[in-house]
Amino acid sequence: MPSALPLADPAPDDGMLPPSVLAGAEQRDLGVYLHVPFCRVRCGYCDFNTYTADEVRGVKQSDFADQAIAEVEFAACVLRESGLPPRPARTVFFGGGTPTLLPAGDLARMLDAVRERIGVADDAEITTEANPDSIDAAGLERLAAAGFTRVSVGMQSAVPHVLAVLERTHDPENVPRVVAAAKASGLAVSLDLIYGTPGETEADWQRSLDAALAAEPDHLSAYALIVEPGTKLARQVLHGQVPPVDDDLHAVFYEALDARLADAGYDWYEVSNWARTPDQRSRHNRAYWTGQDWWGVGPGAHSHVGGVRWWNVKHPAAYADRLAHGLSPAAGRETLDAETRRVERVLLEVRLREGLSTDALTPLGRRAVAGLIADELVEPGPALRGTIVLTLRGRLLADGVVRRLLPD
Template sequence: MPSALPLADPAPADGLLPASVLEGAGDRRFGVYLHVPFCRVRCGYCDFNTYTSEELRGAKRSDYAGQAIAEVELGAAALAASGLPARAASTVFFGGGTPTLLPVTDLAAMLASVVETWGLEPGAEVTTEANPDSVDLEYLLALRAAGFTRVSFGMQSAVPHVLATLERTHDPERIPLVVAWAREAGLAVSLDLIYGTPGETLADWRTSLDRALAQQPDHLSAYALIVEDGTKLARQIRRGEVAMPDDDLAADMYELADSLLAEAGYEWYEVSNWARAAEQRSQHNLSYWQGHDWWGVGPGAHSHVGGVRWWNVKHPAAYAERILSGVSPAAGRETLDAATRATETVLLRTRIREGLPIAELSASGRTAVAGLIADELVNAAAALRGTVELTLRGRLLADAVVRRLTD
């Protein structure tokens, strides 16, 4: 089962935000995340807020687009009533779940509601995630016609036994097809990979990297498999049915990815993300790491505006009930204090290539930089320019770097 929601304060039924969010609002970008919580099957490693048909308890996929549109309208009204200046969305991201399980007309209607309600900045990035077996050329052409600019395919691996362990259902041979179709439709392409799956060898991982690079995607993400409590995979490991992922092997896999991607002309810009050029970075995800604002639409979606964070009720049936009652679907929220915001700034901004200005660290954090340079976790030349930038070793030990900078 998916993990529990955080404990926090109740969220107001009207969605109004405190006056504190107004400070600096004009300097922050605004993005919209639309969560589509539906999947054909639940992958054994996944703890995202997703539901198969058997788990919907009366909620209907066919009703979902209308509910999401209603939340977009509620969100715009709440932001305006809170006194925030009108801001067009700089990015829109459809995630899941599998957004492309919905008819393309539903995704188009949801995007149109964002455009009509908030507006889009010129050149705005509009992305949807997609499983390789959930789209065809016609679907991708319709996405582009609706205003989508980018698609992120969940490739995960090119090796059948690895996909089987992950319980991914697509044929790896379909990847070249969907990438070609996306390009024909005029969409930028990102591929998502997972490494460290039980039973996956370094040779297997090289095969997946080679196959991914052969498609010449604009962007590539590579995430280490994390065994989340409550998942089927965690139960399998606990029963001894599959081995626990090997941290040393995962580190070797990350180093191999970074090396092969660099040779192919990709530059890392966040610990788990590489792009062929700066303009092909995921602008939506960069907004998260840089602390900008976003409204999250849908069951379990999280939002953040000016240091206030909230999250929606998780089950689609509970979400539908709130929306139909005309009240905010938020289940709880928290206003981050200065210390928490400072810690999160270090946590997020040290992950990106541009790093974090040393001047923004606490006194103890600034003192820690010298030791991190000595341990080859932080780039010495960047530190001389006044910035904390992770080395390759530092990226592998990013959590430890953050602890030392925030102690």
């Protein structure tokens, strides 16, 4: 089952935000995330807040769009009544779960609600995630007609035995068909890959890269497999049914990935993300990495506005019940102090191609920079000018770089 929510202060039933969120609001972008918590099958490695039909008895997928719309209306009221200036959403992102398990018409209605209640910028980036077997050409055309601009396809691998370990059920041959259909509909396309699955060889990984590049996506995300506690995969590793993840092999796969993508004309802009051009980078994810505002709609969705962070109740039934009674679906929230916000800035911005300003570091953290240069973990030129930019070696060891920049 999904991991537990963090502990924090109770969230007010009316959802109202404190006056502190008003400071600098005009300079911050607003995004909207809509979490659709349904999947056909729960993948063994996944600890996201998702549910199969057997796990949500008494909750109907067909009711979800109306519930999400109710939260959008609630959000619009809270943002307005809290005194925040009107800001159309610069990005809207449908994630999950598998949003495209819902009819395209439901996704369109949810987007229309954001447009009508909160506002959507004329040049907004509007993305939905999709599995290769959960969308077809007709559905993609309907989404494009509704105003979607981008689709993120969960490819993960092109190799059947790797997909089997991950318990991904799609046919890898569907990936190029979905990409071609999305492009024909005028949608930008991102592919998601996972590397380092137990049993995956270097030849397997090269085969997946061959297939991904042959599809010619605009954007590509690739993540090292993490065996999350409490997942089926974690139990399989514990009991010796599946070999453990090999961190050294992760590094080999990442270096191969970066080299192949660079040769194909993709530039890295975040440790796990590459795009053909700056315009094709994920603006929604960048909002997370740079501390902008976003409202998360749906069970278990997280939100952040002006240093206040909150998260919704996780189960779809509890979520629906609170909204039906006119209550905030939030389960808890916290107000971040200045030091916590600084630490989070270091954690996130150091992963970006633009780098992290040394202004975000304490004197002790700044003294660590010379050692990071000597160890070839950060680029010397930018560092000497006051910006920490990771080298390829630094990207492989990004967590270690952060620990040195945030000494105890």
